[in-house]
Amino acid sequence: MREKSTLQKEIQLSGIGIHTGKDVELRLKPSSSGKIIFRRTDLGGLEVNLDPKDIKAKNSTYMEAKGCKIQTLEHLLAVLYVFGIDSLVVEMNNEEIPIMDGSASPFVEAVVEGGVRHLPERKEFIQILKPYSVKEGDASLS
Numbered sequence: 001m002r003e004k005s006t007l008q009k010e011i012q013l014s015g016i017g018i019h020t021g022k023d024v025e026l027r028l029k030p031s032s033s034g035k036i037i038f039r040r041t042d043l044g045g046l047e048v049n050l051d052p053k054d055i056k057a058k059n060s061t062y063m064e065a066k067g068c069k070i071q072t073l074e075h076l077l078a079v080l081y082v083f084g085i086d087s088l089v090v091e092m093n094n095e096e097i098p099i100m101d102g103s104a105s106p107f108v109e110a111v112v113e114g115g116v117r118h119l120p121e122r123k124e125f126i127q128i129l130k131p132y133s134v135k136e137g138d139a140s141l142s
Contacts, residue, residue: 002123006030006087008115013106015098019060019071024094028114031089034121036080038063038070039091050077071096075104083111087119 011028031037036050046068048054054065055073062071076097080088100106133142 002084003118004034004087004121004123005084005116005118006032007085007111008117011110011114013098013100013110015100017072017094017096018099018102020094020096022094022096024092024096024098026098027089027091028110029089029091030117031087032119032121033089034087034119036086037089039089040068040070040095041091041093042095043068069095072099073097075100076107079104079107079111082108083116084123085111085116086123087121 007028007030010030013026013028015024015026016022017024038048038050040046040048046066048063048065048068048070050063051065054063056062056064060072061074061077062069063073064070070092076090080086131142133140135141
């Protein structure tokens with residue numbers, strides 16, 4: 001059995017958004033919700049659940065939902081996946097995750113410092129039952 005996971009303690013990071021050039025304060029807060037929730041403090045605490053249907057890409061990966069944008073998700077989401085963290089509140093005061101040093105390393109170090117805690121709830125998995133391909137112009141994914 002694999003349980004859902006969160007952080008043991010809150011993590012605070014800050015930096016600049018590479019696309020917006022804006023300063024951003026980021027807090028990764030432990031949660032038992034079983035979801036990754038983005039909370040925009042600059043928009044009155046607006047909360048948006050991480051949902052693959054809301055993910056888009058144009059020069060970076062971003063999510064648009066409820067009239068707001070969460071930009072440059074790649075490094076943070078990759079680190080959360082590697083550590084198995086699927087229950088978390090990502091609180092931010094701007095639209096873009098800070099670029100930090102340009103790698104995922106600062107997020108890895110922060111999660112190691114914050115520690116991972118397992119929750120009593122079981123993870124849900126999907127199973128791909130048949131091949132699927134998408135083609136757009138010269139690009140394809142299978």
